[in-house]
Amino acid sequence: MTGQKSAPGWRELPHGAVPYKSSREYKTGDWGVLKPKIDFGRCTKCTLCHFYCPEGAIRMRGDGYPEVDYDFCKGCGICAAECPVKCIEMVRRG
Amino acid sequence: MSLREMAKQPDLLAPGHRLCAGCGEAVTARLVLKAVRGPTIVTAATGCLEVATTIFPYTAWDLPWIHTAFENAAANASGIEAAFRAMKRKGRGPLAKYEHIDVIAFAGDGGTYDIGLQALSGALERGHDFVYVLLDNEAYMNTGIQRSGGTPRCAATTTSPAGRVIPGKREWKKPIDEIVVAHEIPYVATVSASYPTDLIRKMRCALEAEGPAFIHAFVPCPRGWRFPSEQTIALGRLAVQTCLFPLWECRLEEGRPRYTLSSPSLSIAKNPERKRPIEEYLEKQGRFRHLFRPERRDDLIKEIQEWVDLKWERLLEKAL
Numbered sequence: 001m002t003g004q005k006s007a008p009g010w011r012e013l014p015h016g017a018v019p020y021k022s023s024r025e026y027k028t029g030d031w032g033v034l035k036p037k038i039d040f041g042r043c044t045k046c047t048l049c050h051f052y053c054p055e056g057a058i059r060m061r062g063d064g065y066p067e068v069d070y071d072f073c074k075g076c077g078i079c080a081a082e083c084p085v086k087c088i089e090m091v092r093r094g
Numbered sequence: 095m096s097l098r099e100m101a102k103q104p105d106l107l108a109p110g111h112r113l114c115a116g117c118g119e120a121v122t123a124r125l126v127l128k129a130v131r132g133p134t135i136v137t138a139a140t141g142c143l144e145v146a147t148t149i150f151p152y153t154a155w156d157l158p159w160i161h162t163a164f165e166n167a168a169a170n171a172s173g174i175e176a177a178f179r180a181m182k183r184k185g186r187g188p189l190a191k192y193e194h195i196d197v198i199a200f201a202g203d204g205g206t207y208d209i210g211l212q213a214l215s216g217a218l219e220r221g222h223d224f225v226y227v228l229l230d231n232e233a234y235m236n237t238g239i240q241r242s243g244g245t246p247r248c249a250a251t252t253t254s255p256a257g258r259v260i261p262g263k264r265e266w267k268k269p270i271d272e273i274v275v276a277h278e279i280p281y282v283a284t285v286s287a288s289y290p291t292d293l294i295r296k297m298r299c300a301l302e303a304e305g306p307a308f309i310h311a312f313v314p315c316p317r318g319w320r321f322p323s324e325q326t327i328a329l330g331r332l333a334v335q336t337c338l339f340p341l342w343e344c345r346l347e348e349g350r351p352r353y354t355l356s357s358p359s360l361s362i363a364k365n366p367e368r369k370r371p372i373e374e375y376l377e378k379q380g381r382f383r384h385l386f387r388p389e390r391r392d393d394l395i396k397e398i399q400e401w402v403d404l405k406w407e408r409l410l411e412k413a414l
Contacts, residue, residue: 007151019153023110026152032115047101051290052327054113054120056105064098072109076116076316077324090324 028055032075034090036068042087049079049088100294103128104156111154113146116323118313118330119229121287123200126227126309127157129297134196135160135174139167139210141202142236143229165209168217171199171224196301197224204234207243207268218277218306225300225307228270231315239318243268247401248394249381251318256384261394266401274308275344275351281307282351283343288330292356296343312339320380332375334358335368337406342413353413363410372399 036049045064057072058079068079080088106127113120119142127136137160138144144161147154162170178195181187189195201210206228214226233251234240241251246267250256254263275282281303283296293311300307314329316322321329333339341356355363362368373395376382385391 019148019151021151021153022156023108023112023147023152023154026110026112028110028112045098047097048290050101051097051125052121052287054115054117054124054326055109055111056107056120056124057109060098060101069109074115076326077322078116078121078327081324082327 027071028074029069029071032073033093034075034077035070035073035093036075036077036079036088037091038066038068039087039089040065042085044085046084048082048084052078052082054078095294097291100128100290106130106156107147108154108156110152111147112149113142114315114317114323116316116326117142118287118315118326119143119202119231121326122227122229122285122293122311122313125287125290125293126198126200126297126311129294129301130157130196130198131298131301132194132196133192134158134198136198136200137162137167137170137174138199139201139205140164140236141200141205141229142231143200143202145236164205166213167199167201167205167210168214168224168226171197171226172217172220172222175222175224197222198301199224199226201226201228202234202236203228203230203232203244204236204242206230207270211273214274215277218274218279218308221279221305223305225297225303225309227297227309227311229311229313230270231313231318232267233315233318235315235318244270246398248385248398249319250384251381261384261391262381271308271310271344274310277306278346278349278351279306279308280304280346281343282310283308284310284312284339284341286312286330286334286339286341288327288334289341289356289358292341292358296356299343318381320383321378325378329375329378332370332378335362335370336372336375336402337362337369338372338375338402340406340409342409351412353409355409355413363414369406372402 050058055072057069135158178189181190241254248262250262256262285293314326340359
């Protein structure tokens with residue numbers, strides 16, 4: 001998953017260690033066993049899942065509903081535990 | 095600002111960082127950065143946040159970020175602020191074009207309570223305009239859960255293991271907030287990621303304060319405290335509800351520190367029956383398991399409860 005091919009050698013790097021790639025290129029989505037599944041029928045658009053997500057993997061869409069980016073979700077389950085209306089369920093990845 | 099408006103703010107901590115699943119530091123750092131109001135430079139001492147967000151060649155920071163050694167996050171922040179002021183005064187240099195730059199220093203409890211205390215004290219005394227965010231997960235989690243000055247009494251760590259000889263760490267937690275308030279800086283606050291609106295509001299107040307500001311964030315750590323990853327937020331809330339970690343802010347007004355309780359703790363102060371016993375908080379964590387199994391150590395639980403009550407009473411004396 002780590003795109004290694006174009007990484008410059010250490011001689012080509014500037015002085016000091018300068019990370020030059022965004023971590024968005026490093027997908028952590030394969031860490032977890034479970035993933036959240038949102039029941040949009042019951043979602044109240046409260047945005048708490050967005051604020052409590054350690055990864056920033058839950059984004060609020062233009063229509064106000066949350067959207068999970070499974071490329072980064074590590075499956076910690078905080079969103080499901082904290083959802084006030086319990087409309088998020090953790091299901092097995094498959 | 096409402097939560098819905100704040101949700102539209104872009105995240106400045108990018109996904110793809112390699113903090114553990116359910117890490118409280120990641121939630122806190124994201125919320126802290128939601129409060130950023132303009133050009134900002136971040137510096138971070140060695141700690142989980144630093145090693146997991148900048149594994150070469152990747153960086154999770156969407157704003158200028160400088161790594162520093164374990165002991166000198168505050169000294170580094172002072173230097174950034176002083177460099178900006180010098181460039182501004184001389185009218186040349188890469189930062190001279192900015193009207194104002196906010197400086198945020200992140201450090202863990204090891205880098206604040208123990209190793210970074212002198213650098214922090216010096217920076218507060220010199221009065222640099224920066225915000226110091228202490229991410230307190232109560233041990234050196236990055237190197238493998240060693241006890242720090244921030245570890246509470248009776249917590250089992252790899253350097254204070256619970257067994258027949260000692261029941262976990264023997265010392266109490268260092269009162270870092272009182273030490274910082276004693277420096278007579280404009281703004282000190284305690285925050286918990288379990289209360290996002292409170293956290294973002296306090297962080298904004300800290301950025302707006304003229305001079306140094308200190309934010310003490312309580313950060314549950316699933317790995318080091320031994321609890322399931324989905325309980326991070328619930329445990330942070332429980333710490334506030336048991337008054338182990340009350341939420342307050344302290345402003346310096348006419349030379350006197352003026353404490354104000356924030357709403358989650360204020361409601362407990364007004365209705366003391368809402369205060370929950372510390373046992374509820376302790377029994378959820380593996381690092382306190384020896385207080386309950388194989389035999390219940392009521393003496394130690396009582397001791398911890400009395401300490402929590404004493405600290406809470408002392409805070410109420412100051413805040414009301």
